[in-house]
Amino acid sequence: MRLTVNGAQHHLVGLDPRTTLLDALREHLHLTGAKKGCDHGQCGACTVLLDGRRVNSCLILAITQQDAEVTTVEGLGRRGEPHPVQQGFLDHDGFQCGYCTPGQICSAIGMLDEAGKGWPSAVTEDDDLLSDREIRERMSGNLCRCGAYPAMVPAIRQAAGR
């Protein structure tokens, strides 16, 4: 089967059809940026972008995504230059142990795109789709046990240019 990740096409021979996208990335392509926190779509640590939309890669079978563009944390930014969300996390100390961080960053990028398209969230009341409250609500699928949340909100706000 084939898998396109961060712009590069990979051919995986003899891949077990039960292999999740997360395990294909981590165990077969050695792209370990996407993390396994629960393997059940409950924590968000495995979040990657699939054709630009954020998904839990532990809940997707790799074999079903042969025509998709997968973007992982390793594929963000340009050579030597971090993506604005990555830069925001660095500037605001938006992490401690770092294990949820790649998922938080990919999720934030997907979320900013959703807000940019005008998609509402459960707390949307007006046109401001990126207030701190909106950011917190929209990011709540990504757990952080260290409790670095208060530093992630300004990191994401900065990346959004606010």
Added chain:
Amino acid sequence: MTSMLTRAVGAPLPRLEGPAKVSGAARYAAEYPQDRMAYGWIVQSPVARGRLDAVLTDPAEEDVLVVLWHGNAPHLEQTDDPELAVFQSDRIGYRGQPVALVVATSLEAARRAAQVIHLDIAAEEHDVELRADHPDRYTPESVVPDVPAVSGTGDAETALASAAVTVDVTYVTPPLHNNPMEPHATIARWDGQDLILYDSNQHPSGIAETLGTVFGLPAERVHVVTEHVGGGFGSKGSARPNAVLAALGSWVTGRPVQMALPRQAMFSMVGHRAPTVQHIRIGASQDGVLTAIDHQTHTQSSRLFEFVESASVVTRDVYPVPHLRTGHQVVRLDMPTPRWMRAPGEAPGMIALECAMDELAERLGADPLDLRLRNAPRHERVLRAGAERFGWSGRDPRPRRRRSGEWWTGTGMALATYPATAMPSTARVRALADDEYEVAIAATDLGTGARTILAQIAADELDVPVGRIHIRIGDSTLPRASVAGGSSGSASWGWAVTGACRELRSRGGREAVFDTTELVREQKEGQHACGAHFAEVRVSAVTGEIRVSRLFGMYDAGRILNPRTARAQFLGGMIMGMGMALHEESVLDPAQGTWVNHDLAEYHIPTHADVEWIDAAWLDEPETGLNPMGSKGIGEIGIVGSPAAILNAVHHATGVRIRDLPARLDKLL
């Protein structure tokens, strides 16, 4: 001497590993590719007590290399932790105990084979419920971290009987699970008689020694690599069964074996905070001077291992009272073993003590802040500074008075305290070319900022910019370090690094090694970091939903080595404290002897949406005579007292006292 120009300690230096962590380059235990890697999957006992007679595997399962259980597993040497003696006996001591290991050439094959395995088990009746009047309860000799279970001064009973005002209440805290985001994981590989472990833990030196014992090897034949750790919160302080299982699987198959625990297995195999039933009585004079406290904790441990959550110990240190009695009783149940979880003892104990103090203030008609000021003089400065920053003055003490639309609002406060300690460690400093230095110590950085802080300490001691310091940690082959636990990491390792740097500067040469064992033995006892937490909550009159509108922590923790990473530690502790007050609870199914909500969908931890306004501040003053940096640990104090501040605010908002945690909305309606 350190010149002001190069002073790094105290500066908000960004984490050295930040770029690696935001780009996915930072490697955690299960992220080291190996040739011919095999994968382990555990089979856990479905009963809480019994005997495993046979394991039957399906020969049709492909790609399985071996299935290990007590019927065919190699002999392992005993350690002081019976849970590391995997597959050495037919006895089942708790539901979730690993009883077999499948090793296969792929993760998918190992998982499938483990799912279809048949266990022939003779189940026995189990006993899994904690009760304060359990007939098998006993008073242990000591409680965590090896302090007497019982203490007493004066005559608490008589003093309580004659006190003008008393509070006599029982607080119940549920079992809690550490749940670091990175599950416990190991990749093991044998290189001849040498064992190489990529392992997620808080103590590489200790893991190497323990695994050496298990496999009958000297510690130096075990090489533990722990470059980055995805949190631990106490649950990775000692070797867990995943390390032994990986090494065992690798020994038998001759391949590198990856053993990452599924999230669900972490609820039984890596420890938890034991539930407590705490009976606390406080006596005071009419003008609010404490005369007596009696704090008795009932808790549980497993059949395998005695670990006693020391919830009454904190009461020995906070309020100096003439008549004080504290004690613990424990019952051994057919349940998983409790272990360290962030501020073991202090966190649950401070809930009972500081909520009871709030109840006393209410009885006395006193302001809760004034009651603390009167009785805890050591905390006066931090209390006053915190109260001012939070805006406590002018607070109407009467509960259930403030409502805005749907929401009742209220404020609460509580003290915080945590012992300041250091443990023996050794560091090595080498002079490299171009005025650069390598600092090496087998410490770990769980997200605390340890790597960065040690570089700052070394830079100042060697009088060079931080960029000239190359830090090597996270490897058991480096000089021996103590555990990243008990809020002692920076003090312990920083002390060793300071010593090595000073030795190098005074003696000259290319290298200096410094061991703090003797110095630590003479350290000042009984020092604490202290603080105060303040909370404002709003509670929906319609649904009972509790929201923490503001949470503030004010600390006196000696010299703050890096305000950027310190702030993260304080806030992270407070947020976990919020979880303890409002969200977290492992729910027992007595029929099955297990916690039913054993995953991150059902075990609720705080999310982004739960954290609104939160802040921390500190009195930044070096503590002399404690360690050369003048610092005190800060990793745990944020979870001590913050739950009580929130619960006291909930009472102030609603008039309802919740003494059975967590404070869920159904308890308010």
